[in-house]
Amino acid sequence: MEQLPHDDLPVVTRRRWARTTLAVILVTVGILLAPVSAVAAWARVEVLDTNTFVATFAPLADDPAVQAYLADQAVAAINRSIDIPRIASDAIDGLTGLGAGPLATAALNSLKGAAAQGLQDIIENQVSRFVASDAFAVTWAKTLRLSHAQLIATLSSDPNSVGSADQQATIGIELGPIVERLKTVLVEKGLGFAERIPAIDRTIVIAKSDVVPVARFSYTVVAVSGTWLPWLALLFLVAGVLVAHRRVRTIAWTGVTLALVMILLGLAIVWGRFTFFDTVNPVPVATAGSLYDQFVGGLAGTIVAVAVLASVTAILAWFFGPFRAARSVRGFAALWLTRLRDAVRRPAAQKGDSQ
Template sequence: MARMTAAQLQDEIDRLAAENAALRLEQQDQLSVLASENAELRVEVDELRSVTRLEVADAIEEHVVATSGRRSRWWTVLSVCLIVIGLVLAPAAVVANWAANELTDTDRFVATFAPLADDPAVQAYVADEIVTTIDANLDVEGITDQVFDGIDSLGLPPAASNALKLLRKPAVSGINSLIDNTVNKFVKSQAFSDTFAQTLRITHGQLNATLAGDPNAAVSISKNGEIGIELGPIIAQVKTALVNNGLTFAQNLPAIDKTIVVAQSDRAATLQTAYGLGVAAGAWLPWVSLAFLVAGVLVARRRLIALLATSISLAIIMILLGSGLRIGRIIFIASLSPLVMPTDAAGSIYDAVVRFVDATILAVAVLAITVAVVTWLSSSYRVPVALRSVYGGWVSALRRTGDARGVTTGRFGAWLYRQRVLVRVAIGVIAAAVILFVRPLTPAEIVWTAVIALVLLGVSELLQRPVIVVPEEAEEDTPVVVG
């Protein structure tokens, strides 16, 4: 009886254990259902909260727009006015900066005009002017006649006297040819280049004095608007060369006070006033223009669009200014050629004058276009977003490949990621400084500057290791740097 009772007790225990296990399974199923329902409720709550936030945000935005619409319009008007003023000042700032740095800097002035001494067109023009000046001040035919008359007065036979008369014109032609050859040889020599450069350096102060209105300046501006250069120092060198070649009578050549006209403009007198204003404004006008442009972008409601429009407008203005210089070249040559100087000489002189202005215009235009491209790529338009997504995918893939092979930047990459904005700005500022301040600026230098800047930006992005926020549920040793 005791065994039966024990067996029944064991069966009862097994039955209770089975019921307990079934109950646990049922409870787990109920907990799973409750968890699922709880998750669905949380999603619904989150959706309701999102909808509520959007409704509140829309209501707040509508309220702000309704209450501050007029104020926003005034900020927009102010932004447009500031940007327009900055854009209007930009061409004047370029010219003023050129005047201040080109005309007041002796080294740059010599570097601009000294190459003209090696220009064949300018050499031919200067040689013609020197020969014409010598002919006007040295009576070669009269001196030759005196020599032949002296010989003839010695009582030569009639046949010899007649032969001597026949030699007069060839002798004059030979002397004139020797003068021409001597002048052309000197003008094409290194001595002329050195004399020309030295004269430019010495008379640079005279040029400033000319534009300042000093009547004793070597480079003069007449009342008729004629701009001339003093030939005295160059003719003195030619005189020495003629004497060294055996034409000792060239010693009788007097000191020449000859000015050749290199330009003529009815507004030449106004140039003196403009020069003074340009030199005075050259140091600060570019910064004033930049300050207006920056202020206009900062006060704009949509700064990205304002920056994009400003940079595009600035690039267009620089292109128009460069086109104006090309038109000015045509007008300059037409006003001088062929009455004052040959066409090719006038073109060479104009190109030398505007060389640094062209470089400045090119630098500002390239910088403006670069800013416009970078701004567009940073915008939320569909194409830039897609390009950034593709680029980001490539960079992430390269990072993961490097991390998988043990090539990682670790903490340095995390620090570089935190300083990414500063690094980008630094690279941009350095590239902009190279474009703005390197003179003369060549297309190759522009391309290489852009390529190097892009490579540095790409390398900095590749070295970065983005820092993620650790969830509160995560353990303390969860990594905070991901590839």
């Protein structure tokens, strides 16, 4: 049989194909934008807003892995700023200078190493007790605010930031407020030499310099599109459904595809956890895991919510749609509902007849 040329196809058929093609394009764009918009909307709230940033990471003040790591870093910063062996040696030299005899002087000099170690143990003990105390939460919140301000300055390429474009820019947690508070704690405990601890300008690196350019680009995208991108994705999805010739089928397939895309995004977050470990090395895995899990917790919740909503929408569209299996399920459900209704009514009818 001779095939009819395209121009001889019925106008209705051509319009139907045009609508289907347009619907596929719109839905595809909407689905591709969905994971990007979810991340952008989450990042805009989580990263750009100081109060949200602080609230997100504040619970880490009670995390033992984070406490242990911050204590180690604080002790290391204190040791770099003051010479503990020199302080112990000067103290003993002061005693021997008071006129101690040769034997006493020799005995005291032999204790210099032990005295230095004793001071070191006292500092480590006091630091560990402080980071495990309830008072640490206030200092931690101050640290987070300072770190967030520095983070935004670095991502926005602020020339006044520590990590400006012409330096080895990094992203991390500012240690200064913690050491400053520890200085006060040590002095209050009778360790007067702690007054010599200077202001600490040190960052616990979370993202190295080679990651910063990517982070800056992401920051720009989030800052520009974080608000309207989710609405744009939703607009494409709704437009695709409205344009489609078979809307119920389109809703069902869109829901299934969107749920799968969200699942893939969730898997990408899981994979990103291991990548994050390499990025923050040498931060211990336990500490890095706590930081990462706390950070992406809100995004994980968004992904689950969207995936569940998309799945439920797809199931409802399938159940009430023109699918053969769905019609069978509806018929089976209607049959059992009828039987259940009859079973409930039958005892009541029998009771009425007996009266």
